[in-house]
Structures are given as C-alpha cells and as structure tokens.
Amino acid sequence: MATLRIEECSRWFGNVVAVNDVSMSIGPGITGLLGPNGAGKSTLINMLAGFLPPSAGTVTLDGTATWKNPEAYRVLGIVTEREATYDYLTGRQLVVASAELHGLDDPGAAARRALETVAMQDAQDRKVGEYSKGMKQRVKMASALVHDPTVLLLDEPFNGMDPRQRLHLIELLRRMGAEGRTVLFSSHILEEVEQLAHQIEVVVAGRYAASGDYREIRRLMTDRPHQYTVVSSDDRVLASALVADPSTAGVSLEDGVLRVQAREFLRFAELLPRVARDADVRLFEVSPADESLESVFSYLVEN
Template identity: 85%
Template sequence: MATLRLDACSRWFGNVVAVNDVTMTIGPGITGLLGPNGAGKSTLIHLLAGFLPPSTGTVTLDEAPIWKNPEVYRALGIVPEREATYDHLTGRQLTVASAELHRLPDPGAAARRALAAVEMTDAQDRKVGEYSKGMKQRIKMASALVHDPAVLLLDEPFNGMDPRQRLHLIQLLRAMGDEGRTVLFSSHILEEVEQLAHQIEVVVAGRYAASGDYREIRRLMTDRPHQYTIVSSDNRALASALVADGSTAGVSLDGDVLRVQAAEFLRFAALLPRVARDAGVRLLQVTPADESLESVFSYLVEN
C-alpha cells in the first residue's frame, strides 16, 4: 500500500504561483484531481512525479522524498499529458525500452503484458508517429505499466480516446484500484471522474479547495442552495406550504414540475415529507437537480 503526500507545498515560476500551500494525502484506490484550466493540476502531478522540486514544503512517497530520489521510480508509473514520445520507434520498441530502463529481468515479456493490458498488441509493430492521439495515450500507458507500479499518475489520460477506449481504460484503472494500488488522475471529463474516482481532490487557482467524494463535498457546502425538482399530486398546494417555511429560498412551477431551492439542506430534507403530509399532498418524485459533480465543481470554482 503506497501513500503520496504533499505537505504545505508551493511551487512558483518567477512571479507566478502555480501551487499555493497545498497539503494533500493520496492513498490506495482511485483519486480524481479536478480543477479548471490553469488551476495547477499538471504542476501538482509533476511535483508528485519528481519532475519539479517544490519551492517550499515537501512531497513524499511513503515518507521518502520524491525529488532527486531515483528509487521512487521503482514504484511510480507516470502518464504525462504531453505527447513527448519517440515517433520513429514502434509501440513495442518503446515499451521494451521502458522495461529496459527499469532493468527488468525479461523486458520482452514485461512489454507484452503491458501492451496486452492496454489492447495495443495488434498495433505494436506500427511506428508511434503513425498512431492516433488515443493510441498514443494507450502506448504511454503501456510504458507506465511495464514495471507493474504500485502508484500510477495520469495527467488527462482520456484525451483523444474514443468511447470504447475510454471504457476500457476506466475498467483497467478500476481493477488497479481494487488491487490496492494508488491511482491519481486528472480529467476535465467530469462524468468519468464521478463514475471512477473513490476520492476527489479539487484545486482552484493553485489552492486546495475541497476533498472527499462529490456527495460529501456537496453536503459540506451548507451555504449553497440545493435545488430539487418535485412531482406531486398537487404542486400548487405543496408550493404554498413550502413558501411559508424559511428553509425554502425559492419555489416555482414549471409545467407539471415544481422547482424548489432549499436554503438549508438538512432542514428541508426533514420538512418536505411533513409539509406534504400536512397538506394532504402525495409526493410522486423528488429529484436533486444539482447533485452532479459538474454542479459541485462549478460552485467551488465560482467561490
């Protein structure tokens, strides 16, 4: 079981602060790293990969410093966002070269396993320069997996992949997380993060913004109105009863649907069934209208 940690970590480039006093622990399982463009996600991954030293603070793997510590690469696999590959090599040659750099006892066998894991066996003898963007992503993944790492860092790994390739990568990462490996990936495809990540870390403008699964983050934001769509046996009667209570910030009728903005989540959750019962109204459907990861993320970015 491997654990990555950033402790009071900052990184700046001249007068630009890319990461500002971030403390974060990433343990076994799958963690999604979220943030808008320029939030510092890639810088954080580069710090965790040992590509950059922190300007202040520490970055460790199982309490050992990562910067200038080649031994950590026995446990680390890295898939950078940039397509910095050797286009004149075939996919097999590139993967074997990675195995040789790790000084594996049988580089050829290790490469075959990694290529099969990312479904690149059929294209292994084509030059990397002839690959599509999605195929280049998968060959980078094979190179990162060739030494069977305990920790995998991926920067926007789904870029350029078609739906089938994305589904396969999701299944592969899930399997790694279930094995107890530590997987950290950044992605702007919020639906995939929501489906895949056990833990979510949010950074905004280089600062640490939130942590947890997206529902936990959502529940912690008590100052944010919660929106619901409700279908009942009498929407008008229910709307009148809800307006009378202070936990409801807004109510509107939209055809056959009642839209409610609740100022206090816990109070509203207890209030709604009671108000409906007292008003003689039957609740047919109650749906959170803003429970997606995208809505949580947008709120964090805006605030």
C-alpha cells in the same frame, strides 16, 4: 501500500503562482484530481512524480521526498498529458526501451505483458507516429506499467480516447485500485471521474478547494442551498406551504416544474412530506437537481 503526501506545498514560476499552499494525502485506491484548465493539476502531478521541486513545502512518497530520488521510479509510473513520444519507434520498441531503462531482467516479456494489458498488441509493430491520439495514450500507459508500479500518476489519460478505449481504461484502473495500488488521475471528463474515483481532490486557481467523494463535497457546501425538483398533485398549493417555512430558501414554478431550494437537507427531508400531508397534496416525484459532480465542480470553480 504506497502513500503520497503534499504538505503546505507551493510552486511558482517567476511571478506566477501555479500551486499555492496545498496539502493532501493520496493513498491506495483511485483518486481523481479535478480543476479547470490552469488550476495547477499538471504542476501538482509533476511535483508528485519528482519532475519538479516544490518552491515551498514537501512532496513525499512513503515519507521520502520525490525530488532527486531516482529510487522512487522503481514503484512509480507516470503518464503525462504531453505527447512526448518517439514517433520513429514502433509501439513495442518504445515499451521495450522503457523496460530497459528500468533495468528489468526480461524487457521483451515485460513489454509484451504491458502491451497486452492496454490491448495494443495488434498495433505494437506500427510506428508511434502513425498512431491516433488515443493509441498514443495507450502505448504511453503501457510504458508506465511495464515495471508493474504500485503508484500510477495519470495526467488527463482519457484525452483522445474513443468510448471503447475509455471503457477499457476505466476497467483497467478499477482493477488496479482493487489490487491496492495508488492511482491518481486528472480529467476534465467529469462523468468518468464520478464513475471511477473513490476520492476526489479539487484545486482551483492553484489552491486546495475540497476533498471527498462528490456527495461529501456537496454536503460540505452549507452556504449553498440544496436544489430539488418536485412533481405533485398541486404544485401551487405545495409551493405556498413550503415558502412559509424558514428552511426553504426559495421556491419557483416555471413551465409546470416546481423547483425548491432548501437551506438544510435534514430539515427539508422531514418538512416536505409533512407539509404535503397537511395540505392534502400527493407527492409523485422528488429529485435532487444539483447532485452531479459537474454541478459540484462548477460551484467550486465559481466560488
């Protein structure tokens, strides 16, 4: 079981700081790397892959530095965001070339298995230059998987994929995570990260922002009230009773919708049914209004 570690790592390009004092550990399973454009995600992945040296700090795979370590590529596969492919080759030729670079005993058989894994066998004899963006992503994935790596680094792998292709890739990554492989992927498609990643690492402006699953990250944000929408038999009476309690940060009633901001989750969970009972108000629905990954991510970026 492979583990990647970034310890007090920074990377700068001239006067531009792309990554600033980031530390994180990435172990077996599926980890999602989140951040807005320019947050430093690609720089982090390139350092993890050994393509870039850190300007400060260390990047290691099972205790050994990835920079200037060709042996790392025996267990590591990477799919970059850039379409760095040889368009004059067929898909099969591209993947066979990758297998040969890895020194595999039977490059042709390894290429066939990898192309079947990403469901590209029907298009393997077409030139890569004729592929759609989604197909190029899949053949790049086949090249990364041809040597059966235990560590997979994916930079925006869902770019250009149609819904069917995305579902296929999600199923593939889930299977790899269940096998105990270490998978790290970055994505701006937040719904897929929420569905796929068991661990989320968030970077903003090159700095480490948060870690955990999206609900754990949300619970760490004690300075931001939890927001709920409430449907009851008498929203006005309930709002008046709730606003009097110090655990309620705010209450609004707009267009027939009662919105409540609670400072403390546990206190509010006890307060709401008690207040409703005392005010003789029936509760029909209580829904969190800000528990999606998109909400969490937006808050981290803004702050």
